[in-house]
Amino acid sequence: xxxxxxxxxxxxxxxxxxxxxxxxxxxxxxxxxxxxxxxxxxxxxxxxxxxxxxxxxxxxxxxxxxxxxxxxxxxxxxxxxxxxxxxxxxxxxxxxxxxxxxxxxxxxxxxxxxxxxxxxxxxxxxxxxxxxxxxxxxxxxxxxxxxxxxxxxxxxxxxxxxxxxxxxxxxxxxxxxxxxxxxxxxxxxxxxxxxxxxxxxxxxxxxxxxxxxxxxxxxxxxxxxxxxxxxxxxxxxxxxxxxxxxxxxxxxxxxxxxxxxxxxxxxxxxxxxxxxxxxxxxxxxxxxxxxxxxxxxxxxxxxxxxxxxxxxxxxxxxxxxxxxxxxxxxxxxxxxxxxxxxxxxx
Numbered sequence: 650x651x652x653x654x655x656x657x658x659x660x661x662x663x664x665x666x667x668x669x670x671x672x673x674x675x676x677x678x679x680x681x682x683x684x685x686x687x688x689x690x691x692x693x694x695x696x697x698x699x700x701x702x703x704x705x706x707x708x709x710x711x712x713x714x715x716x717x718x719x720x721x722x723x724x725x726x727x728x729x730x731x732x733x734x735x736x737x738x739x740x741x742x743x744x745x746x747x748x749x750x751x752x753x754x755x756x757x758x759x760x761x762x763x764x765x766x767x768x769x770x771x772x773x774x775x776x777x778x779x780x781x782x783x784x785x786x787x788x789x790x791x792x793x794x795x796x797x798x799x800x801x802x803x804x805x806x807x808x809x810x811x812x813x814x815x816x817x818x819x820x821x822x823x824x825x826x827x828x829x830x831x832x833x834x835x836x837x838x839x840x841x842x843x844x845x846x847x848x849x850x851x852x853x854x855x856x857x858x859x860x861x862x863x864x865x866x867x868x869x870x871x872x873x874x875x876x877x878x879x880x881x882x883x884x885x886x887x888x889x890x891x892x893x894x895x896x897x898x899x900x901x902x903x904x905x906x907x908x909x910x911x912x913x914x915x916x917x918x919x920x921x922x923x924x925x926x927x928x929x930x931x932x933x934x935x936x937x938x939x940x941x942x943x944x945x946x947x948x949x950x951x952x953x954x955x956x957x958x959x960x961x962x963x964x965x966x967x968x969x970x971x972x973x974x975x976x977x978x979x980x981x982x983x984x985x986x987x988x989x990x991x992x993x994x995x
Contacts, residue, residue, distance in 0.1 A: 651699040653691060657920055660980035661695030664916050667972060668694065668909040673959050677877050678860060678905045684873035685903040693902045694910065697856050698917035700900060701811055704854045707745030709810035710778070712803075712844065713737055714789075714817045714865070716756035718837040719949050720828055725756035726949040727763075727941050728958035729816030732858065732911030734763035734937050735929045736813065737784050739915040741769065743927040747778055749807065753839040754788040761786045762944035766937030767929065774807075789839035793824070796840035800847045811854040812845055812898075816907035819865035819894025825886065829861035829878065833886035841865070842896045855898040858910035860959075866898040906959045909969055916973040920980045928977050931967040938963045 653661065669682040682693070689696050705711055715733040716725045730752075737748035748769070750760045761771045770783040777785035787803075790796040818826045818834060819842050826838040845865055848855050857866020862874035862881055871893045875881050881892050904910030912928075919927035929937075938956045947953060950960025957963045 651702045651921060653695055653699055653921065656983040657980065658691055658695065660920055660976060660983060661692030661917055663976060664694050664913045664973065665692045667969065668904045668913040670905055672905050672961070675861070677862070678903065680873055680877045681862065681870060681903040684870035685901045688869060689900065694913035695917040697900050697902050697914045698921055700854055700856070701740070702744060702918060702921060705740065705744040705746050705810040709746055710749055710807040711740050711746045712749050712751055712809045712812045714751040714812065714814040714841045714844070716752035716760060717816050717818050718753060718755065718834050719947060719952070720832045720834070722947070723755065723834070723837040725753070725759045725946050726958065727938055727946045728907050728949060730756070730760045730763040730941050730946060731937050731958065732908035733760065733815045734767035734769070735933065736815065736911040736915055737764060738767040738769060738929055738933070739918055739927050741782055743918045743922055743924065748784040749774060749777060750784060750786045751789045751839070751841050751844065752786065753837060754791065755837065757786050757788045759941055759944045759946045763937050763941040766940035767933060789841050791836070791839055793840050793843070796843040800844040803844065804847055804851060804853070809853060811856065812848045814845065814857040814865040814898065815911050816859065817841060817865045818863055819867070819896050821888070821890045821893060822895050823888045823890040825888040825890060827863055827884045827886065827892040829863045829892065831880035831885035831892055833884070833888070842894070845896050845898060856900045856902070857898040858902045858904060858907045860904055860907045860910070863892045863894065864907070865894050865896055866901040868894055868897040869901050906961070908958055908966065912970060912973055916977050919977045923981050925974065925978050925981065928974050929970065930974060931970050934967050934970045935963060938966065
């Protein structure tokens, strides 16, 4: 069992504060984070990291679901695939995991490009199960019945140790998917909810990262989403439902940008393991974003194929990665400055 020390909890709080800072101007993350924190005792990213390190052992499969079709192109955004790719890298380096990414058929190449940017080979599932530093991308079905059958077969075959959703939309109480602004995305979304629902019935660890209330896992903070997120109580499509997904997860990480939530989990894993290299660096982050954008993922907000996520440019995300890396290195050495000189010339 991975039990964080008091010092690690304090650093975990700092990681959470950084990745949940109000920067996008939507004005909702403060309350979404507070609601998620009320249902979990420890810092969110640290909790997710500790549970992953408990559940995932060398050779275990981890399923990562991502990809959010953006209106009106119904093409994916960089927020989600980039974080899934860098977290997959961290799971390989930190736990020896075998990552398999689940996404929409239209977003498979975006996710594959992001994984390559993060330094992983992308091969078929059979290869990913036997080769090191290798991941697979699976285009999940768009139809509910086919998706349910695929989910059951996949869980039987791969026996994953965990499922993680990163900026992955979920179906509401009427079976429809929406953008955070309430626009319908149902016809373009793979029905990956089926895999998470089935995993929960089997006792498999499920984790979600979201930033707007329309992502898988946000059912746990439904009342807060309905209260603070515009368009949440009634969507802008004919279904007339909410934008809150019906499927819950064991752990919910609320972050200002979902990629940042994934980065925070990486940082917490590196902290708990005492291994700074588990947290990816600025160069890897830039390459992951660039390849993801070149494959057709947009910077949601302006809707351009510019490097970045949620209307923030690529270099700014690199600064957050730099800060998290510094926090990890100092957190591993927490308090040493007060015990003995850190620098030999003093």
